[in-house]
Amino acid sequence: MEELSLLANGFGVILTWQNIGLMMIGILLGIIVGVLPGLGGPNGVAILLPLTFGMSPTSAIILLSCIYWGALFGGAITSVLFNIPGEAWSVATTFDGYPMAQNGQAGAALTNAFSGSFIGAITGVLLITFLAPRVAAFALEFGPPEFFAVFFLTFCSFIGLGKEPKAKIMAAMGLGLLLAAVGMDTVSGDLRMTFGSRELMRGFDFLVVVIGLFGISEILITIEEGLAFKGKSAKIDLKVVLKTWAQLPRYFVTMIRSCVVGCWMGITPGGAVAASFMGYGLAKRFSKEPDSFGKGNPEGVLAPETAAHAAGTAALLPMLALGIPGSATAAVLLGGLMIWGLQPGPLLFTEQKDFVWGLIASMYLGNIAGLIIVLSTVPLFAAILKVPFSIIAPMILMVCAVGAYTVLGSVHDIWIMALFGIVGYIFKKLTYPLAPLVLALVLGDRLEDAFRQSMLTSKGSLDIFWSNGLCGSITTIAILLLISPAFGWIRDRIKASKSAESKFA
Amino acid sequence: MKISTLSVATCMALTMAAPAAYAQWQPTKAIEIVVPFSPGGASDQMARVVQAIITKNNLIKQPIVIQNKAGASGAEGLIDVASDKGNPHKIIVASTAIYTVPLASSVPFNWRDLNPIAMIAQDQFVLWVNASSPYTTVKEYIAAAKQKPEAFRMGGTSSKREDQVITAQMEQATGAKFTYIPYKGGGEVSTQLVGKHLESCTNNPSESVAQWRANQLRALCVFDSSRIGYKTKITETQAWSDIPTCKEAGLDVQYTMLRGIFMPTGVTAEQTKFYVDLFAKIVATPEWKEYLEKNALKQEFVTGEAFNTFLAKDENRHREIMKAAGFLKQ
Numbered sequence: 001m002e003e004l005s006l007l008a009n010g011f012g013v014i015l016t017w018q019n020i021g022l023m024m025i026g027i028l029l030g031i032i033v034g035v036l037p038g039l040g041g042p043n044g045v046a047i048l049l050p051l052t053f054g055m056s057p058t059s060a061i062i063l064l065s066c067i068y069w070g071a072l073f074g075g076a077i078t079s080v081l082f083n084i085p086g087e088a089w090s091v092a093t094t095f096d097g098y099p100m101a102q103n104g105q106a107g108a109a110l111t112n113a114f115s116g117s118f119i120g121a122i123t124g125v126l127l128i129t130f131l132a133p134r135v136a137a138f139a140l141e142f143g144p145p146e147f148f149a150v151f152f153l154t155f156c157s158f159i160g161l162g163k164e165p166k167a168k169i170m171a172a173m174g175l176g177l178l179l180a181a182v183g184m185d186t187v188s189g190d191l192r193m194t195f196g197s198r199e200l201m202r203g204f205d206f207l208v209v210v211i212g213l214f215g216i217s218e219i220l221i222t223i224e225e226g227l228a229f230k231g232k233s234a235k236i237d238l239k240v241v242l243k244t245w246a247q248l249p250r251y252f253v254t255m256i257r258s259c260v261v262g263c264w265m266g267i268t269p270g271g272a273v274a275a276s277f278m279g280y281g282l283a284k285r286f287s288k289e290p291d292s293f294g295k296g297n298p299e300g301v302l303a304p305e306t307a308a309h310a311a312g313t314a315a316l317l318p319m320l321a322l323g324i325p326g327s328a329t330a331a332v333l334l335g336g337l338m339i340w341g342l343q344p345g346p347l348l349f350t351e352q353k354d355f356v357w358g359l360i361a362s363m364y365l366g367n368i369a370g371l372i373i374v375l376s377t378v379p380l381f382a383a384i385l386k387v388p389f390s391i392i393a394p395m396i397l398m399v400c401a402v403g404a405y406t407v408l409g410s411v412h413d414i415w416i417m418a419l420f421g422i423v424g425y426i427f428k429k430l431t432y433p434l435a436p437l438v439l440a441l442v443l444g445d446r447l448e449d450a451f452r453q454s455m456l457t458s459k460g461s462l463d464i465f466w467s468n469g470l471c472g473s474i475t476t477i478a479i480l481l482l483i484s485p486a487f488g489w490i491r492d493r494i495k496a497s498k499s500a501e502s503k504f505a
Numbered sequence: 506m507k508i509s510t511l512s513v514a515t516c517m518a519l520t521m522a523a524p525a526a527y528a529q530w531q532p533t534k535a536i537e538i539v540v541p542f543s544p545g546g547a548s549d550q551m552a553r554v555v556q557a558i559i560t561k562n563n564l565i566k567q568p569i570v571i572q573n574k575a576g577a578s579g580a581e582g583l584i585d586v587a588s589d590k591g592n593p594h595k596i597i598v599a600s601t602a603i604y605t606v607p608l609a610s611s612v613p614f615n616w617r618d619l620n621p622i623a624m625i626a627q628d629q630f631v632l633w634v635n636a637s638s639p640y641t642t643v644k645e646y647i648a649a650a651k652q653k654p655e656a657f658r659m660g661g662t663s664s665k666r667e668d669q670v671i672t673a674q675m676e677q678a679t680g681a682k683f684t685y686i687p688y689k690g691g692g693e694v695s696t697q698l699v700g701k702h703l704e705s706c707t708n709n710p711s712e713s714v715a716q717w718r719a720n721q722l723r724a725l726c727v728f729d730s731s732r733i734g735y736k737t738k739i740t741e742t743q744a745w746s747d748i749p750t751c752k753e754a755g756l757d758v759q760y761t762m763l764r765g766i767f768m769p770t771g772v773t774a775e776q777t778k779f780y781v782d783l784f785a786k787i788v789a790t791p792e793w794k795e796y797l798e799k800n801a802l803k804q805e806f807v808t809g810e811a812f813n814t815f816l817a818k819d820e821n822r823h824r825e826i827m828k829a830a831g832f833l834k835q
Binding site for chain 1: 543560584613665799
């Protein structure tokens, strides 16, 4: 157990008053960054990077990684309260978190979200602590066909596990893929579908689209249903935390499942966004009452949050062990490492023991501190819902607009946001699912790149996806998942015909 | 004795007068450094090092803000600066992409829409292979690649950009055929090479140095007219200066990449001069030298007419190579 002594050493490095102070500041800043839609983890970390130039690398990474933890926690808050995902990975949290808040259970929803986040993050850290070198070696196995297989699996599981009509899921996914293709194409090196517009050249930013699809469309629907001038009742009581915790053991299996999915997606760079959707999809699939999902089932909050955080944390592993960023925020942290005079890469673990194990120790402490801070704010945030909608709606709109603008500092994006608000409204009216569109928009270009890189290698032969056991088995599972609804349909038909026979016999 | 005191006094008087005479323009608000790449990449790091040097040495009173505008392979940032005519509070960290992107794609941009400030470094390219591969020299490698046309996978950043231009030059020089596979960034390419999903790549030194030191990659040659100057041991056995040039190793291909600073056109000569002077101060700091050495960047500081001539010549060179490779847009 060499890791344990190194970890103890790491705790020794970070347990100074200065570092603990930085940790608290980082978490608070991170929560703010996470709550404001559009600002986001990568931007928040990049903005604060210059503050750390004068610090020791260990103090600097503690501050910045705590901003990351804070942002991971904070992203859930606006999802639950206003149906506006503060971060991309909290989109799935809105599905049940927002209905729970509408039913007057905002406190319980937030507690579930935060507890799920914490459990996911700790699982991710444990993985980093004990398995880093082995997992890093496994990550090297992934070339273009393997990446394609992982993304393909994500898409197929969506179609296979989704409860909505398959055609609607695929239509939404198709639109998402189309939107993801706008802008510069990596493989051909030229622009696509920009129609000579300068604003379209950079493509559709995911956060701008999500703020519109979820936040704006929700406001439109609420207005249509009639403006309520009374706030929702929400009890300001810390006991809600304890009551929610008492329920947690019931969802043990869901949490394990989400942790596994999250760690897997974090290491193979599927990322936190895909992990949160898969966590949600699986929880719904294996639930005894799948119909209660989307209407305020606490499991629907717990599952995506746990998966997202396990993935977000595990994504730091390839960064530390290999020097490749598993997420956008990790990429900024990598840049920071170099400015502080450290060289990320395979030797970081052996050459910079104090730094690496200090960072890992700070992941434990940072998440514990984060959980305490966010839980203590639950009553405060839940109380926001007491404010009547007619007062809060204009404020939400303003925050959305500022958020959309902040992503890239472009006024044009505010119009894109408004446009997608209407798209979201139409989707909801026609009961098309939004999640497949969002997933396709996030992963679409990486799916396409991986596919075309594989095709370049194989000269156009699809055999490459079965060229080794790893990608062959993932691709096969993906296809089985895709056609699994057909099995159910055939089984039902056989049953139906049998029962029909027995009737006649 | 008297004369020297006098001359010292004159010098002091001159140096004190000089700023008053030239630096009439000073920034009046925050300066924005546009980075036409995503956070974490080589250009982004360079911008952040510049920011750190200015802040630490207190070179400007105003704050520095870094804006990443990475859309459309960086064209978003370039066009943003080009269309902000007359704004003296905006500069951009640019690279060879200022000609390769408009040459290869329909992006409406020309580097002449920018006001060149200075070339602050040249980046090198190295031919890397996996350390467990049997090739220890360029000759062995090229011979093997020739035997199996299109079976050797060459990885690089983006399409029809620096890495693919080098690959095309290698093909033109040797007659070998590679399968070029574009990725989003050099870090990813390096890892893919370690994982043996590629046979080789032409990453910048900074993009692969970590894997080189960990003995996962092997450096075959550097695509420059002379070896890299840094003599400190990087791996257990090798320094940057131990890597032969490709030409001396038998592969006559040369390529280096410009890293420079530009600003919008339509600003006054004084404002341009302010930035030229600022960067002259930045490149003289020990922090900058340390940064160059760490990333094996070639020291270079070219401004004014010389820089303009360089840009025009370099653009023509790219047009010719890219034309021969069939990369020019239709």
